[in-house]
Amino acid sequence: MSGADTAWILTSTALVLFMTLPGLALFYAGLVRAQNVLSVLMNCFAIACVISIVWLVAAYSIAFGDGGGAQQWWGGLGKTFLSGVNIDSVSGTIPESLFFMFQMTFAIITPALIVGAYVERIQFSFVLVFSVVWVLLVYAPVVHWVWGSGFLADMGVIDFAGGIVVHVTAGVSALVLAMMLGKRRGFPNELQPPHNPGMTMIGAAMLWVGWFGFNAGSALAADGAAGMAMTVTHIAAASGAIAWSVMELVLYRKASLIGAVTGMVAGLATITPASGSVGPIGGLVLGLAGGVICFTVTQMIKQRFKIDDSLDVFAVHGVGGALGTLLAAIFVSTALGGNGLADGVTMGGQLGVQAVGIIIVAIWSAVLTFIIAKLIGTFVKFRVSEEDEVQGLDLAMHGERGYHNL
Amino acid sequence: MSGADTAWILTSTALVLFMTLPGLALFYAGLVRAQNVLSVLMNCFAIACVISIVWLVAAYSIAFGDGGGAQQWWGGLGKTFLSGVNIDSVSGTIPESLFFMFQMTFAIITPALIVGAYVERIQFSFVLVFSVVWVLLVYAPVVHWVWGSGFLADMGVIDFAGGIVVHVTAGVSALVLAMMLGKRRGFPNELQPPHNPGMTMIGAAMLWVGWFGFNAGSALAADGAAGMAMTVTHIAAASGAIAWSVMELVLYRKASLIGAVTGMVAGLATITPASGSVGPIGGLVLGLAGGVICFTVTQMIKQRFKIDDSLDVFAVHGVGGALGTLLAAIFVSTALGGNGLADGVTMGGQLGVQAVGIIIVAIWSAVLTFIIAKLIGTFVKFRVSEEDEVQGLDLAMHGERGYHNL
Amino acid sequence: MSGADTAWILTSTALVLFMTLPGLALFYAGLVRAQNVLSVLMNCFAIACVISIVWLVAAYSIAFGDGGGAQQWWGGLGKTFLSGVNIDSVSGTIPESLFFMFQMTFAIITPALIVGAYVERIQFSFVLVFSVVWVLLVYAPVVHWVWGSGFLADMGVIDFAGGIVVHVTAGVSALVLAMMLGKRRGFPNELQPPHNPGMTMIGAAMLWVGWFGFNAGSALAADGAAGMAMTVTHIAAASGAIAWSVMELVLYRKASLIGAVTGMVAGLATITPASGSVGPIGGLVLGLAGGVICFTVTQMIKQRFKIDDSLDVFAVHGVGGALGTLLAAIFVSTALGGNGLADGVTMGGQLGVQAVGIIIVAIWSAVLTFIIAKLIGTFVKFRVSEEDEVQGLDLAMHGERGYHNL
Amino acid sequence: MKFIVAIVKPHKLDDVREALTGVGVEGLTVSEVKGYGRQKGQTEIYRGAEYQVNFVPKVKVEVAVDDAVADNAVEAIRQAANTEKIGDGKIFVFELQQAVRIRTGETGGSAL
Amino acid sequence: MKFIVAIVKPHKLDDVREALTGVGVEGLTVSEVKGYGRQKGQTEIYRGAEYQVNFVPKVKVEVAVDDAVADNAVEAIRQAANTEKIGDGKIFVFELQQAVRIRTGETGGSAL
């Protein structure tokens, strides 16, 4: 066991939890109507709570257990309730309890990302049930495939910190859920603007800082790999924001704060899978590419396809994560400042593997999300009444109001 | 000296300071009227400032100095102004300056917790004088008894991160102060609701993240004990929130955001003393127990006893801390996944020791708080005028207003 | 390479980024009118983005490259785009990529500090162009002089974490820019009060916590020097706040939250250059001195000289940084609890060196800022129209509004 | 001229505005208000304490119109704001003595 | 009918509401306003700069009543809002031409 690695992963765990609570919660909450602010915060908070228990009870085991003969597909149930893990258990160079915790923070943020798809109209109980089942059936297996010695790991897919595992699963599932749930009243032309862009920016800043734990923590060590992962992560965040802002300047002649921070998230989602493979130039290019392409897809989803993926989870996370997964195969090349492909692997070959990984996981996420939502919908109400939607979910779902001034 | 341990405790110190500034400050500030928001923030901030100086001047020495013959009772004044401590001084495996700092952050948050008892009606100068004296006469000695080789340590009391030291002292003192100060105008039926539950949630999220430093930092090392402390802390936070929310659902049919985050704090207070002893199952049970019991006591204090411990410091911290201290004696058992009792100690024996520790410290806190408040009250105004209370303390005490929009 | 040092500097990097995003951004944003809140947040965010790229492209090389024959003056262009740096490159005991990142966060916050001088009236594009050029021509060279083996380092100037490098450069440049840009409409008698002091306090709290990374991180190691730097930093923050509040109490009979947090920043700016040299007593005195003197200068700049350095960048950072640089020469003395002067150096000699360092850097900052602003002003609009100023920059510059409630 | 003050449910604001435009009204002023009436406020529960929030958020729409338009305007608001649920609000009509357009100094009907 | 507008101190709102209920008023509308009058605003001091905040927070209560109730209502407000300190506020009374209950279309006194 390495104390230094442990020190850094303890910190990284705190940073990644901080990304969801309050980072992502604020990021999303600022973008909705004032009457739904608490509902968004509550979704993120409640997901963090229930998924923590789910992770302990079974999901960690499914993801990182020893699946024996089925190891290609899942990790089995041998580690439910952390059975057999005590303070002396080690995973790599860190305590296993810590590895469990670090990975738990990923399991929390992934379903929390999906919140952006269904805000302002979903029934709270549906959120809870869906998130629990989704983590068990979609997230935990995919983690196993990619990071838990499953079949995608065997194929040699590169996904350092979760382009496929986190962003593609969440993005694709968000799109499916948004289509199933339907548009918000007023979408797309008569929506109310984000009630507090400053709140969104605070959340974004916390995401940026926390992402250091996400990506540099994924090195699972305090070393040069962590340092370089932090560097490329940061550069991609900055260049993603710049790319999005430039697009806005060109199209609308003003660069907005919400645009800039959205570009930042796009850059971060894009660099995530590649953050263990590429160098600074790779970070720069991936950030710019993420900013431009996610911007474009955001417009298309809303304006061409009229899908109310309300806070653009698919366009930013799904597309960013997939894009970065593909570009990782290119910018890993030492000629472009990366760490180099595995021995005997060609760029084309790797690109193929990456594409296959994305496609399989996207299909799995889409199909399972559809089935899960349909099934749950048979016994839990999916969408609130129109009156509740108009009044706002804070009062309707939680009996509280966001702002009391009089 | 261990660089790795030092790295983690440097981080933990930052995390625990972050719990108070701005975590706890926001948690509390969201729960009061808009006209008192700055006053609550200022209480927490000012306490952090003055207690830092008090800690340097004398409290650290009282808590962790070498008391010689009186070592059972206090640490003496040998370390006032950190005398004799330089960059080469070591405490365990970390620099002593760092140990001093880490412990200072605990000394800051403990009196800051008490703020919740007296918001919206106390005179600012009373807060300052009371906090200074309280840290010197209540907090620092209790630290010495439990963590500084004092008589409770000798008895073998288990209090890993401060169930007795932090939560019982603060909770009991809060209750006494609240009773002495009297109710807010309108309590309990015509109070205004929390002016910004979202602010409370942000603070709660920061408390959760910061608590990793509090509990896992209390291992004073980057090792498996820290990893497991983080794990059980997290699980207890999540299960505390779930327990509280389920109580609300059953009683009121809606789960509120404020309820969820309060349950989280209850779970965290409960696990704190036990976080170095129990395993994941212990974390789960302690969190659930904390949520349910603190919920129940919160109702009782307000509705049965009509005590305006305004933000429920006693019901959440005092009760949670005491409960966890007792349950630690049970869930430390290896059969329940814990690290095991000390050699030759029985569960019943340990339970007795825990109870004695709680009772002695509760009495000490109550009596001293009463005396201190009475004495200070003879030369500092205790409660603001009714007019100031109505107008709000922001303007009355600090000449500022929280929100300027026109 | 040391894993422990790496773990701590990874953390410190996150902490220092956190100081700007969202710390400083919130600190400043709470102090302006509600109609300018997003503009301030956007200034800080956009500066973080563009400076990150500038740092990668050239500024890091200018600051820390090998300048060869010109090493006294600048670091040359050998490290542009981090050329030659990979995951195995080391700088001292940490990966060079990490050193690059840690220093980048300083390069971000320094021009962001200047934002306080020009809020509520500057053209957004001017902010961007100015910040880029300023980092290249003012900040990066000064870093080289002091920390990159340049001529001030050779002279033996003491500036542990950036009293000269960060606070004097930013403070002096802020003053010059404020004078060039002119006053806000209504200054000094008819300004609107800070729209959200609570937001300022949250930012301040984050600055305090983040400053642990700034100063204790500047030890570039997880050791006793880091522990002591954290200690003196904390003590100075607390005593700066107390000093400022006492001044307010004496003059206005009320201690405000904004006053307290401003004093905290003054204390922190003052201890920064000295945080590697002084002991706890030094921290206490420097904090008190910073609080009192920065308070006094703040009044003078506004009331005597009628300069609208809107958020007091010069009075707090410039003056605090210079003061601490001077006092470092005194409190470094072992008699006062410090680490002692370098062999053969007298206190008077060191004081002289410190003064020379401050003066040279102040002049360089002032002159260059003047020239840069003039030049940029020939092709980029400097100040917004009166109508835009009245309406607020959020809508005028970014097409967004901070608060949507109806 | 008449001055019409309507207290309506917040989410009906856009419908009311459109209805008024439909009868030729070109300007109006709105503000956030809180109402107390037959529609009771909410009980909000925080940590087990019940808070009776007596006031319900409403929007006040104020519009000055020529006498000729007044009845149509009242009727337009009534229809647009009606949800047939309690708390739909009220319309109050006042006599307006004078109206001035600040920019031009026009007065009376042409100021509206 | 009469339309009564009262500008009162914010913390007197609940007392005013109860007093009005006491004289049979069943509905009213309130809004946040800021007042300027003999009661001077606060001087707020930030970082040594003094900001004169001219306006004091007040609450505006608007209530439409039958002519018969008007005097009682005015008196009820006056007593409930009176603290005998400067800045207690004003009551203004207007003639109300028409009132309509949106939900039912009732007009006049029965709409209130």
Add this chain to the structure above:
Amino acid sequence: MKFIVAIVKPHKLDDVREALTGVGVEGLTVSEVKGYGRQKGQTEIYRGAEYQVNFVPKVKVEVAVDDAVADNAVEAIRQAANTEKIGDGKIFVFELQQAVRIRTGETGGSAL
């Protein structure tokens, strides 16, 4: 007595207050409102979606005056609030039946 309601641009509030003081008005009440008129709202763009914000922030100034002062007050507001740009706002004048100073119970002109 007259009751004057002026809807003006927010940044003109201080000028209006000073102008009214100039003609002897000693008290007034202001509130935040949003206006809809010839001056069109903003289009705000968030993540590529356009939001039409129809309402423009305005300030409503309410002032009760003696009949003798009314014309001067209207003119004072008009001049102070005029920027000769669209959206400068409106002034509305009402007959005020009664005014009461809560603190003293004074009525009529002496209550103002």
